[in-house]
Amino acid sequence: MLRRIPVSQLRAGMHVHELCGSWLDHPFWRTRFLIRDARDIARLVEGGVQEVWIDASKGLDGEAPPSGTRALVESPDESVPRRVDPPASRTFDAPGPDRVPMAVELERASRICHKAREAVVSMFAEARMGRAIDASGALDLVEEIDESIARNPVALVSIARLKTADDYTFMHSVAVCGLMISLGRQLGLDVAQVREAGLAGLLHDLGKAGVPTELLNKPGRLDAAEFAVMKRHPQLGHEMLLQAGTTGEIALDVCLHHHERMDGTGYPHRLDGPAISLYARMGAVCDVYDAITSNRPYKAGWNPAESIRRMAGWAKGQFDERVFHAFVKSVGIYPVGSLVRMSSGRLGVVIEQNEDALTTPKIKLFFSTRSDTRIQPEVIDLSRKGETDRIAGREDPARWDFRDLDSIWAGDSAPSPQPKPA
Ligand SMILES: [Fe+2]
Ligand SMILES: [Fe+2]
Numbered sequence: 001m002l003r004r005i006p007v008s009q010l011r012a013g014m015h016v017h018e019l020c021g022s023w024l025d026h027p028f029w030r031t032r033f034l035i036r037d038a039r040d041i042a043r044l045v046e047g048g049v050q051e052v053w054i055d056a057s058k059g060l061d062g063e064a065p066p067s068g069t070r071a072l073v074e075s076p077d078e079s080v081p082r083r084v085d086p087p088a089s090r091t092f093d094a095p096g097p098d099r100v101p102m103a104v105e106l107e108r109a110s111r112i113c114h115k116a117r118e119a120v121v122s123m124f125a126e127a128r129m130g131r132a133i134d135a136s137g138a139l140d141l142v143e144e145i146d147e148s149i150a151r152n153p154v155a156l157v158s159i160a161r162l163k164t165a166d167d168y169t170f171m172h173s174v175a176v177c178g179l180m181i182s183l184g185r186q187l188g189l190d191v192a193q194v195r196e197a198g199l200a201g202l203l204h205d206l207g208k209a210g211v212p213t214e215l216l217n218k219p220g221r222l223d224a225a226e227f228a229v230m231k232r233h234p235q236l237g238h239e240m241l242l243q244a245g246t247t248g249e250i251a252l253d254v255c256l257h258h259h260e261r262m263d264g265t266g267y268p269h270r271l272d273g274p275a276i277s278l279y280a281r282m283g284a285v286c287d288v289y290d291a292i293t294s295n296r297p298y299k300a301g302w303n304p305a306e307s308i309r310r311m312a313g314w315a316k317g318q319f320d321e322r323v324f325h326a327f328v329k330s331v332g333i334y335p336v337g338s339l340v341r342m343s344s345g346r347l348g349v350v351i352e353q354n355e356d357a358l359t360t361p362k363i364k365l366f367f368s369t370r371s372d373t374r375i376q377p378e379v380i381d382l383s384r385k386g387e388t389d390r391i392a393g394r395e396d397p398a399r400w401d402f403r404d405l406d407s408i409w410a411g412d413s414a415p416s417p418q419p420k421p422a
Contacts, residue, residue: 001057007049010041015059019044020051034059047359048284050225098151101338102352103411105155107195109148110113110413113160116141116174117167119219120202124170127209129362132244134204135251141197145174146181146191154353157182158336159413161290161304162406165297166217169208177201179286179331187282187323193250197279200254207237219297232268234259251277258283263317273320281320285311285327288319304331305350305394315343333358334391337409339402341395345370351409353418354383364408367400 002017006007010016014035023346032055035041044052055059119141126133148156160175184194195227200383208216211233216224224229240257241247257280262273266284294301302310308328314323321367334340338350340363348363368375380387397405406414 001055001058003061004051004052004053006051007041007044009062010035010044010052010054012037012040012416013060015055016052017055017058018053019409021055073123075230100151102152102155102158105148106159106410106413109152109156109159112141112144112148112156113174114144116177117170120170120173123203123207124207127206127240133206133240135199135241135244135247135261138199138202139195142177142181142202145178145198146195149178149181149185152338153182153185154331157331159410161293161301161337162410162414163294164385165295168294168296169186169205169216173205175204175290175294176204176283176286178329179290180282182330183282183286183323183327186326187278196250197254197282199248200251200279200283201286203237203241203251204254204258204287205233205237206237206240207233208416209240217297221298227297231259233279234268253277254279254365256280258287260284261318262320264271265318276320278320278323281323282327285324286377288314289327289331300398303394303397305340306396308333308335309394327359332361334361334394336361336390337406339395339400339405340391341369341399343390343391343392346375346389347395348380349405349408351379354381357383363391366408367402 002278012035016033016035018032033040036309053077119138123133123135123138145156157175157178160171160178163171163175177198178201181194182196184197189197211230213221213351215229218226234256238252241252241255248403256268257276259270260269260276260280261284262276262281264270264272289307292302292307292310308331311319311324312328315321331351332353334350335351339347340350341347342365343362343367346365347367347369350361351364352362354360354362362379362381364377364379366374366377380389382390402408
């Protein structure tokens with residue numbers, strides 16, 4: 001019943017079963033749909049889709065177009081919208097009266113992150129001394145973080161990604177808290193559930209307070225024995241939270257199960273898909289994203305856009321795909337801070353997401369690969385009518401020596417440039 005055809009053969013009435021190529025390369029989120037008219041086909045063409053699978057049991061077949069039906073994509077007289085919009089839900093919430101631009105929220109988000117980091121530091125210190133931790137104050141923080149994300153969905157999560165290698169454990173907790181809240185909002189959870197998810201993110205690695213600091217900050221990969229010690233942290237954290245007796249079920253669950261994987265390869269219990277809760281699946285995605293995009297004692301963080309691309313490859317086995325797709329909607333295909341190469345040969349950093357389409361963010365251009373020099377920074381909005389430059393691909397920051405990459409988008413909110421790890 002399934003047939004692969006070029007987009008040029010699509011006609012109204014056909015049922016698209018799957019778009020060929022990586023879903024990250026085009027802005028379509030609902031891949032199964034009925035072609036209603038020429039506009040649907042034009043969106044596919046503009047989105048760079050070249051071939052699709054059609055399902056003849058749910059719509060017209062492509063072999064013999066019904067008489068009178070033209071190949072609509074070739075119709076010159078159809079009115080075609082210029083920009084490609086996701087056909088399903090909007091990428092971000094519709095801007096509300098309290099929505100503020102990235103540049104405005106960054107400074108406030110940075111202060112909230114600093115405060116949250118201090119709270120995590122003292123929780124870890126209490127836990128290391130064997131005292132029952134008091135997580136009651138953490139709820140106020142989670143509320144503040146949630147409010148920041150409501151004002152601007154990416155400012156806080158972008159700033160929380162920036163961390164120095166030795167600060168990783170603390171800021172990672174704050175970052176996962178923000179990512180869980182953002183993802184929970186994208187999944188349509190209610191306010192109480194979103195905040196429970198945020199609290200779970202803040203507390204998920206508390207068990208690392210029971211792991212020797214030398215191991216946490218070891219400037220190199222862990223050997224098998226060291227990794228076995230590290231792998232005890234979910235159970236240690238779970239015990240600490242049980243002891244404190246004040247934490248809800250969701251935080252307990254995420255703390256114990258954020259390293260479980262859908263294909264059963266995770267730890268500590270090697271649970272498989274159906275046995276892993278939604279919140280633990282969310283925790284797994286947020287945890288991995290922040291871990292690979294952050295500077296660690298033994299490696300610099302990966303480009304956020306490259307991290308999303310690699311996670312998409314892992315998603316089939318390890319992550320809940322629905323959760324992962326919602327995650328990408330919440331941070332973007334090219335998250336803020338991503339280094340990209342443009343079709344013009346210029347390099348730029350993503351500074352803001354576009355509320356309607358994941359592939360047309362705002363970019364600050366600062367380098368010409370043609371002249372191999374810095375250029376006067378210029379902000380372009382890829383969703384603007386008439387803008388001809390396009391993202392040609394993700395660029396590996398490790399190939400360049402841009403030590404001020406973060407301050408290009410975060411300004412004074414970025415930590416001072418760090419020497420690169422050897
Ligand atoms: Fe962990
Ligand atoms: Fe973690």
